[in-house]
Amino acid sequence: MIETSATWLTKLKANGYRVTKSRQTVVEIVANSKHALTPLELYDLARKKHTGLGLVTVYRTLEKLEELGLVQRVHQPQGCQAFITAFNGHQHMILCSNCGKVEFFAGDNLDPLFLSIGEKTGFRVLDHWLQLFGICAECQENKA
């Protein structure tokens, strides 16, 4: 998905950020990853393409991408440091516990549920997180 990378770089530029080799490398990797990546994992991958890259730059680039809504943090039992492409609109995630692959799915009609919970608890519901964990099709095959 070279297209996504390009879009991200355009957005960075549009928001007054400069397009540098470091940022290009980081963007290219995150934008094309189907797995959530920690800053360190991203750093290791990125250094294969741009040896001089510093870990600090990875952190600072992720900060900007998050600010622009291009990446989001993924919460998992093992930890919450990993980032993945943010999807537009409200989407929910399903994560493979074996290989770490992340897919998004639309929320179907959960609104009635939230309404009823709101009534039961007295809360005014503003947001929600729904995440599923399981084994992806590929990993199911490979284990058989």
Next chain:
Amino acid sequence: MIETSATWLTKLKANGYRVTKSRQTVVEIVANSKHALTPLELYDLARKKHTGLGLVTVYRTLEKLEELGLVQRVHQPQGCQAFITAFNGHQHMILCSNCGKVEFFAGDNLDPLFLSIGEKTGFRVLDHWLQLFGICAECQENKA
């Protein structure tokens, strides 16, 4: 809820752990809190009752309580270090974005949804997290 504290202490003892003043203090505070507490917050609260307590002991006690399924970690946008009483069976959480209060609610019947997601994505769904965020009844009133 003195009852909960006592139950927890009993469970600790039943699992070969000793009941000490430090553990009693930590247990009493977590078991009675309606808010998720970070180790540091818990430490500060606990030291009001037991001055000599060390932060390390808070960490180690939380570790044991988590192992025994008495507390669970709470994931929030601001961070994922806070702990709260774990409920039996699978429950979902609703959190007040204003005061941090946490309530649990039963999952209604979400299984059909998970089944349909499983079919669409090819995943074998094993677990799920559902969390709602909003403003609790009390905070709604206080803002009016």
Next chain:
DNA sequence: TTACTTGCAAACGTTTTGCACGATT
């Protein structure tokens, strides 16, 4: 009495900051 638990200090891994140099616009 024995083994577990404690708190301190130190170590650790991750994330952030200060700074002079380098690169983008």
Next chain:
DNA sequence: AATCGTGCAAAACGTTTGCAAGTAA
């Protein structure tokens, strides 16, 4: 040319570990 971005080193932060002394059983 001006400003923004970089990488290094050091600092800061939360968490874990080693250990000798203290305490529960």
